[in-house]
Amino acid sequence: MTTTAPTAGPNAPESTPETGAPWWTSAVVYQVYPRSFADSDGDGIGDLGGIRSKLDYLAELGVDAVWLSPVYPSPQHDNGYDISDYQDIEPVFGSLAEFDLLLAEAHERGIKIVMDLVVNHTSDEHAWFQESRSSLTNPKRDWYWWRKPQADGGPPNGWGSAFSGPAWTLDPATDEYYLHLFAKQQPDLNWENPEVRQAVYSMMNWWLDRGVDGFRMDVINFIAKQVELIDGPAPATGGGSPMGAQIHDFLQEMHREVFDGRTGRHLTVGEMPGVSTDDALLFTNPARREVDMIFQFEHVGLDQGEHKFDVLPRSLPALKKSLSRWQEGLAATGWNSLYLNNHDQPRLVSRFGNDTSWRYESATLWALVLHLHRGTPYIYQGEEIGMTNVRYDSIDDYRDLESLNHYREAVDEFDLDPGTVLAGVQTMGRDNARTPMQWDASPQAGFTTGTPWLAVNPNSDTVNVAADRDSERSVFRFYQRLIALRHDSAVVALGDFALLEPDHEALYAFTRTRGEETLLVVANASDLPFTDPLPLDVSGAELVLANYPARADAAASATQTTLRPWEARLYRL
Known part of the structure; x- marks a missing residue:
């Protein structure tokens, strides 16, 4: 079988002529984590210049779109998911001018660019939050969730942060708590305020007018809060989703304000922790005009116990039944996104396969299985060469905020065995996916000429792009054939x-x-x-x-x- 050129470039029609289905039904998306993809200036951090230098590689692979994890200005408390300016580029990655070059050069190769949209929260250094926290009467005070302490001085409710600790932080300047479902440096925007929504829509239109081809929307279902739990008379605790029912109104309004009247070629993907297939049917029903597809997390939670670092044995029947239930649940109306790893998940060949004796075989097995499901497949950088988890010997070698907070809480507060806690981080930590891309067997795997921000996986001397493409058993070539199959086959x-x-x-x-x-x-x-x-x-x-x-x-x-x-x-x- 021979590979074919992508059929869904930036000027492609909104539907595939042979089937009338949207272009993304026969497309494959490649996720780039810019910080770890390719470094063009030797500072040890990947950048836009590095991505531009690899566009021919991505075109050869055959992908239709590239999803960029955040490249906006950020203090980097959560590696760019704490944004301080939505309409600029973080200097360590480049500039707006360089972004425009990347966009143009990708489009020349028939590759769309999808931006990460992080609007559940901003950085605490964003100008909006700086104004909001300045006084009780500031016009932007209600742009975030502020509440008075309870009578005992405690937070408004018992919600916990996804990154350990409470989801409320007391701000001494005004003696009120602000809500942050993630790190304390990531205050949540108050989407109940129409001014917030209009500011976000204006920003989205600014990027689309610039030529961007869509958005992957970070934890977008959390923008709607269960207000009654925040303002209720008693603390609300537990691990349930904070999502409020008004989420559908918000997404439908977003569609009207941002996407109506455009060509229909833009892709909208909503990351939505905790949703059910019934929820997904509503979100992805084309008639409701909300989002094209969602990322759900059910299948990547099956090997976790009380928390993500409590690792359980893999159950193939459980995985099959979960993925099948989503296939069946969205078959008539909705649409699935297909993934087994991303910037927040361990490497698939280490998690679901055998990354030592059978690395090529298990990497390609899971590729075939995933890409032959119904939905839009997402390839995470390095997946296409069978990159594996890394095992750093010390917690000091890790950089991920979630892993570091978990280790500190488990060891210092709960007095758990440091070796056991470290083993959980080694297996499930997000840095497994964030080690630098392994391009060749040279020092630092060809990622940088400097010192990388996160240490390269020691197996890069054998597991790298150059070696894989030269091999008779090439994971890369196998992915090429899978992508071509999706382009060419309506049944796929x-x-x-x-x-x-x-x-x-x-x-x-x-x-x-x-x-x-x-x-x-x-x-x-x-x-x-x-x-x-x-x-x-x-x-x-x-x-x-x-x-x-x-x-x-x-x-x-x-x-x-x-x-x-x-x-x-x-x-x-």
Whole structure:
């Protein structure tokens, strides 16, 4: 099979001519974490110049769009997700002029640019918050969530921050608490105030007018708060979602104010922790005009106990059933986004596969499984070469705020064993995804000529882009073929999904059907051979793609239904 050029460049129609479906149904998105992708000036931090230098690489891979994690000015308490100015570029990454060059050069290659939109909260250094905290009577006081202390001096309710500790911080200047669902340097905007909403919409229009092709919206369902819990007579505690019912009104208003009247080619993806399939049906129903698709977290929470660093054994049946339920739940009306790792999740080959003995096989198995689901696949940088988790020996080597806060709280406040806590961080910490991109076997993996902001994974001498592309067993080449399949095949893009063998501990099997065409995926997610009969008869079927070479010996027919360790096959029945 040969690769094809992307069909959905910046000037592409809003729908695919052959099917009438939106362009993003047959597209693949690549996530770039700018700080760790490529450094063009030797300061050890990735930048826009580095991304520009790799556009030909991304075009060769075949992706249709690049989602950039935040590149706005930021104090970097949460690596850019604490934004101090929505309409500029963080100097460490470059400038607006350089961003415009990146946008133009990406568009020349048929690649869209999707920005990260972080509007649940700002940085506490944003001018809006500086005004808001200056006095009780400032015109922007109500742009954030301020509340008086309770009678005992405590916070308005018992909500906890996602990054450990309470979600309220007392500001001595006015003796009131402000809400921050994340770090204390990330105060939450008050979306109940229409002035806040209009300021956000104006900013979004400014970026779209500049040529940006859409937004991935960070924790966007949290912009609507359960106000009754904030203002209730008793503290509200527990781990439930703070999302309020007015979220649909806010998103529909956003669509009217920002996207109505535009070409329809823009992509809107809402990151939404805690939502159900019923919620997602409302959010992604095209008739409701809210968002095109959402990121949900159910499947990446299955191996977590009381918290994300409490690691449980992987259960393949649980993972299959979760993903299948979302496939079925959104089949008639909505749309899925497909991912197994991103900047907040561990590397998929380490989490779901075998990253030592079977790294190539398990990396390509999960690629085939994920990309053959119905939805828009997202590739996280380095996934396409099988990058793995890193294991730093000391907590001092980590940089992620979430991991550091968890370690400090667990060890200092709860007196837990430091080695056990560190093991959880090594397995689940966000820095696993944020180590520098491994381009070659040179010092610092070709990421920078300086000292990287986060240490390069020691396996970069063997796991890198140059080595992978030169290998006969190239993860990169396998991803190319998967992307081409989605571009070329309506059944891959739009076919119905049906899970087979839901309770099997090793076999991941399902069909995709559209009209008279049926595809079958069979994958052995195990270190041991799979010798049971396949769920469907494949005699006479066409083998479209596999991550092992076809057997040409006399035993081939006898082993047609035997899957080797981490073997995955795609058949056309």
